[in-house]
Amino acid sequence: MGEQGACAHELEMIHATRHWVDTAVIGLNLCPFAKAVQSKGLVHYAISQARDTRSLLKDLAKELMTLADLPAQERDTTLLIVPYMLDDFLDFNDFLDDADALLERLNLSGQLQVADFHPRYQFAGTDIDDVSNYTNRAPYPTLHLLREESIDQAVQAFPDASDIFERNIDKLQALGIKGLRELGLAYEERK
Template sequence: MTTPTNPTTASSSGNHTTADPASTAIARTRQWVDKVVIGLNLCPFAKSVQVKGQVRYVVSQAHHEKALLQELARELILLADADPQEIDTTLLIVPDLLADFLDFNDFLAECDDVLEAMNLVGILQIADFHPRYQFADTEPDDMGNFTNRAPYPTLHLLREDSIDRAVQAYPQAEAIFERNIEVLEKLGLPGWQALLQDEPASKPQP
């Protein structure tokens, strides 16, 4: 396999004032987390780890899928070995690959294969976000799709233990998705665009 280039990383507490693409990707993703995920309370568990600086933001430098899988494997190992008080979760941001949602969706099966090959099933899991995310049997602009729309294709690496603790602390966790759709439908497309008016890439594509 080709040796991948090193991804750009940052803790959730870093400031990114430079204009290089990796810093921009991290800044835009952090803003999406703050304004959308936390701001709309789409994930009740996100604020705590963000405030504590336990979110690892990583920008992939991969330009082909094989290199991205190598980066994913490296990040899975790092998260599994890290102290949860230091790194609880990782967002692997992919600016240069998988812009087509169907390609991204197909790629997720390979991600699951990596997780299984590394014997990390039941320890870690991979959630996914995409600027053109679309659930089955929906129209592209259905607001329910926006629960999983991020500025870039993104692989979210989570600890199963953290998920279990969060669910125990939030006994109505199964109702979160339905509540999120209600919030987004009330917000509407104009509200979403206003919320991320300085995030043009996160707006729905025509």
């Protein structure tokens, strides 16, 4: 369910996710490609009501097919917020295999991809409180549906795209957990 028809609680979730996009992703410039699509209103925010894998796959399929059917000038990307399940990061991480398999079944592999964000995101080989994990931490488990073509165009426009991750870690280390808390970005502490 998108913003239209969302209840007050769901609107709060969408606003929290927009705050994260505006403050962390754009404000800290964690993704130099995000500002343009956000400012043009090309990011669709949707809430999944799912409480089981089958329902979530159904919601994900609907959002993937809608994104594929719409022109990029109308909707470039979708953030599917999953607030009612996958609270455990390992369960969320396991679900990503199902998401990739769904892309294949829908014949959308190579056209769309699914990126992942979670309040307790943890990269392999890091401690849970390692600041580098905050590059992928969002207020709720979130599936980011992206167009491959848009990614390719963004990478061409930003020649040092491979350096983004390292720059992000440097930014976050300079900011520290205290700075992230001050910006309201310490989501794993909400529980």
